[in-house]
Amino acid sequence: MKNFFNLFYKNLFLTNRLFTGLGSCAALFVLAFFFPWLGVIPQLFFYTLVILVIVDGTMLYRTKKGVFAKRHAPERLSNSDDNELGIYIENWYPFNISIGIIDEIPVQFQKRDIWFKTDLTPRQRKLINYVLRPTKRGEYEFGLIRVYVQTSLGLLRRRYNFSQAETLPVYPSFLQMRKYELMAISNNLTEIGVKKIRRLGHSLxxxxxxxxxxxxxxxxxxxxxxxxxxxxxxxxxxDEKSQHIYCIIEKSRAMKMPFEGLSLLDYAINASLVLSNVALLKEDKAGLITIGEKIGAVVPADRRPTQINKILEVLYKEKTRYLETNMELLYSTVRSVIKQRSLVVFFTNYESMSALQRQLPFLKRIAKFHLLLVVFFENTELKKVSEQPAADVEGIYIKTIAEKFAYDKKLIVKELAKHNIQSILSTPQNLTINTINRYLELKARQKI
Known part of the structure; x- marks a missing residue:
């Protein structure tokens, strides 16, 4: 009996309609002091309200389990993509009900508005779909599903708690990878912005x-x-096959800069995953190296069916570091791991010429043995500042500095080209398309 009352009180909620009724009842009692002709109307109103509350409570609690709810979620979530989840709800009451549903989503989303309202007829089933877009890799913990039920009277609300705590991993953007995979299989990469390159010669x-x-x-x-x-x-x-394609991802503090919720490292990870998958579909061999102040992961180039899953699992665990990249260690690793001429795609970020000059001697050495493609990011926020008209002297200074940094990015491209190093200067949102464009172009021009 004690457990029943505890359960009753914990899961019973009063609605705004009941408070409105009580307020109206109190107002009638006050008016009865000034208008005696109201007589017993306030008492009748109060007793009627009490009876309706009892009836409403009886309807809600006479069934031990009036509803059933379950979360439908994929085994893993795709980072930076819209992931569809659903809540299956079923009405076991013999009458119509109105329900509200709260899904306790992971704290990483910082959302408190996951509230769904719907109506159900007796024995009706419904699937409510919603979308979540994670912006960080890792494990996301989901909590309870809370269902609030009320009858057509709407004076009381009963809460049901469905324990469905689960932890879902958020992997690099495999949904984006699948989209490009379908395009590559059907040779329709041009439909999503990937350029069609004119072939200048013939492969062997x-x-x-x-x-x-x-x-x-x-x-x-x-x-x-x-x-x-x-x-x-x-x-x-x-096209020639079995060519080696290596993605090298820098994990230094330069890659921690955020853009639309994602770090530059996450954009590089998503692009390298898609590029590796496209390379495998083109029957090339894909490999991966991650580098910070020390070597992270090394996945030798291969084209086995399990290779893309191996790369995906490695990228899932990678995080940015706070120290400078050890370029000498990267060069020695490239020389020891990559035994034949390959396309080496180096994902990094340069904000100034001095940042490039520190790494340039090692980039030149790598370019002697491999086709090196340096991929770095355009600072879109600085570009917006440089394009806005200045309103005062301070605005002129800020705009001048922003233009100077934007100009440095262009100088970096020219400096790399001077040393026969390929480069891509891309906005984060266009990184994947631009990288695949250049890969297909280099392959068509037989540069690898």
Missing amino acids: EFEQVKNYVQGDDYRTINWKATARQGNLMVNNYT
Whole structure:
């Protein structure tokens, strides 16, 4: 009995409709002092309200389990993407109810407005979908599902607590990876902004002899096959395969800068994951190296079916460091791990020429043995400041400094090109597309 009353009081809530009724009742009693003709109307109103409250409570509590709720969530969440979750709700009451649902989502989202309202008829089932967008990798803990039920009277509300505590890992953007994967399989990468590169020559990998169609290169005509068949026949070539593609991700404090909730490291991780997957679909070998003041993870290049999962698991655990990157250690690691000429994509960030000059000697050494592509970020906030008109003297100073930093970024691109080092200066949101663009371009131009 004691447990019943504790459960009753803990899960019973009074609604605004009941407080409105009590307020109206109090107002009638006050008015009865000044207007005696009201007579017993206040008492009748009060007793009617009491009876309705008893009826409402009886309807809510006469069934031990009136509703059922369960959270539908994926096994893991994708960082920086909209992840769809759902709450399954079922009405076991023999009458219509109105419900409110609170899902205790992880504290990382800092949201207190996950409140859903809906109406259910007897035995009706419903799935309520909602979207969460995580901006940090790691483990996210979900709590209880709390369901508040009220009848058509709406004077009381009963709460049901469904214990569904679970921990979901947030991985690098595998949803984005799958989107590009489908595009790469169907050769439709141009539909999402990836450029189609004109082929300037032919790779050495012969594929087949086929009939000539309008638009084929005349230089590929196979005259012997043409003589035998009596129709124009051309040689068909395919991109070279099994080329090594390595993504090197810097984890120093320069990559901790945030943009739209994500750090630059997370943008680099998402882009490297997609690039590795596209490279594997193109039958190249993908590898990974992470570097801070010491070497983080090293995944040798391979094209086995399990390679992308291995890279995904490694990237899931990576975090930014606060010390300067050890470029000498990176160079020695590249020389010892990467045994043949490869495309090395180095994700980093430079805010000034002096930052580049500290690393340039080691970049030049790596570029002697491999095709080096340095990827760094455009500071979009500084760009906005430089494009806004100055309102006063202080604004002129701020705008001048912002323009100076933006100009330094362009000088960095020229300085790298002077030493035969490829580079990409990209905004964070366009990093993935720009990186895949350059990979496909270098592959089509047979630079690797």
